[in-house]
Amino acid sequence: MIQRYEYVKRAAQESELKPWQRVYTNRNLKLDTVTHMGFDMDHTLAVYHEKLEKLAFDLSIKELVSKFGYDQKILDFEYEYGGVIRGLVVDKVRGNVIKLDTHKYVEIAYHGEKRLTRDERKVIYAKPGESYRPDGDEYRYLDTLFCLPEAYLFLRMVSFIDETEGQREDYTQLASEIRTSIDTIHRNGSLKKEIADNINSYVNKSAQLAKTLHHFIQGGKKLFLLTNSEYYFTDLVLTHLLSNELSEYTRWQDYFEIIVVSSRKPGFFLKDTEMESIKVDELGVKISKDVSYKVFRGGYYAKIEELIGSSGENIMYFGDHTFGDILKSKQTCGWRTAMIIEELEKELKTIDSHKDKNAKLSGMRGELYDLQEELHLYEEKIHSLRDRKIDCFDDLTKKELENMDIKISESQCILSQLEIQLSETVWKIKSLEEELLEDYNPKWGCLFKSSRRKSRLGDQVEDFACVYTSSITNFYYYPTTKYYRISRDLMAHERYDSNSY
Numbered sequence: 001m002i003q004r005y006e007y008v009k010r011a012a013q014e015s016e017l018k019p020w021q022r023v024y025t026n027r028n029l030k031l032d033t034v035t036h037m038g039f040d041m042d043h044t045l046a047v048y049h050e051k052l053e054k055l056a057f058d059l060s061i062k063e064l065v066s067k068f069g070y071d072q073k074i075l076d077f078e079y080e081y082g083g084v085i086r087g088l089v090v091d092k093v094r095g096n097v098i099k100l101d102t103h104k105y106v107e108i109a110y111h112g113e114k115r116l117t118r119d120e121r122k123v124i125y126a127k128p129g130e131s132y133r134p135d136g137d138e139y140r141y142l143d144t145l146f147c148l149p150e151a152y153l154f155l156r157m158v159s160f161i162d163e164t165e166g167q168r169e170d171y172t173q174l175a176s177e178i179r180t181s182i183d184t185i186h187r188n189g190s191l192k193k194e195i196a197d198n199i200n201s202y203v204n205k206s207a208q209l210a211k212t213l214h215h216f217i218q219g220g221k222k223l224f225l226l227t228n229s230e231y232y233f234t235d236l237v238l239t240h241l242l243s244n245e246l247s248e249y250t251r252w253q254d255y256f257e258i259i260v261v262s263s264r265k266p267g268f269f270l271k272d273t274e275m276e277s278i279k280v281d282e283l284g285v286k287i288s289k290d291v292s293y294k295v296f297r298g299g300y301y302a303k304i305e306e307l308i309g310s311s312g313e314n315i316m317y318f319g320d321h322t323f324g325d326i327l328k329s330k331q332t333c334g335w336r337t338a339m340i341i342e343e344l345e346k347e348l349k350t351i352d353s354h355k356d357k358n359a360k361l362s363g364m365r366g367e368l369y370d371l372q373e374e375l376h377l378y379e380e381k382i383h384s385l386r387d388r389k390i391d392c393f394d395d396l397t398k399k400e401l402e403n404m405d406i407k408i409s410e411s412q413c414i415l416s417q418l419e420i421q422l423s424e425t426v427w428k429i430k431s432l433e434e435e436l437l438e439d440y441n442p443k444w445g446c447l448f449k450s451s452r453r454k455s456r457l458g459d460q461v462e463d464f465a466c467v468y469t470s471s472i473t474n475f476y477y478y479p480t481t482k483y484y485r486i487s488r489d490l491m492a493h494e495r496y497d498s499n500s501y
């Protein structure tokens, strides 16, 4: 009875949810068939403050100076939030960062901090007869928020090198040195030490996280943790987020049946590797016996399925990494997937704030369509009058010919006015489109769209994730027996008014 009440209450709440509190569906998903739920930690359970990007950026620059001997001037570089966004691709050879649409067309490209013109982009990325395929080691994909400081540092360094040494033929070595620097600060513990010393400033705490996990457990789901982070760091972050939050769970470990750390995803889904039980963490601290029986390091997905006694579609995995978490778990194991995209909240708030401007844009596009039609009619009229004048020249009187010339001239005059109106409307539409895109990101525009098409990231989210949302805590608003259904497919005529950015 209580469960039924809970269901009705939450289902009723759903219609009142803000767009950024909702869960969006790409594939039908019956949550009551899911028995086990797995969770990634970083950027899934744990939401980091954006200043973590600046910290990684600053520490990596120090590495570049001390290990690779770069000029100390680079220590003054300021980190620019939003300087790059998720979903972009780093072209390591050419020193560029590019945004691709769903057809792999390069819509925006920066060489260092300089935006390339359309012609410059075309020379590099649109060779006649070849479709551009950014595959292989030359490219690095920005698939998680952890990649952003590295990519932004690459852009800043490319500009710095161009200004101080002149343009290079190949920036691969720079990309590799930056990669090594980032790897070093992750591996030597300097980044994590800073987080540990200031956990309240770097890890955003939400009381709703514990409630959401409790909501799943109360709904009969068994939970497991599957993270690439080490045990000591996982312990630090999840103690901050979950321990002593609810009276039913003293320790964060109490929420989970199995805890897998240092899992090396995507390898975890691809390669049969031993899953090791651990009793001591990476810093040599003993893990309590009450907990250590369920803590493992590394391994392979089949082992976790064996341990929990469930497999395939009965398992749902929550993660933020397009490939490492979402694609591979779905493709290899047939697990259902939920993708957490933090940036979705800001994107949806921007869309919400654009309602009036979108209506204006839609109206202007309608005007443009009418103008194009009218222009076409006058072009046809002028053509037909000219053709008639030539064909019937010998049969027409002088007066009739003069009248015809007057009609042609009048139509040409109207046509010229229409052309002016059309170019003004095109300009107004373009300005408004640019204004709308700037609200998303002045350099890169909307995360999920590229002009009028989907961006590479938008395409991947739609292809790979069964459901997606901006925060794991949004699942708290939905019943644990929820049937997530896709909206019915719309035909072109049904989407006539959906020209929103």
Ligand SMILES: [Mg+2]
Binding pocket: 040, 041, 042, 043, 044, 319, 320, 321
């Ligand atoms: Mg993650």
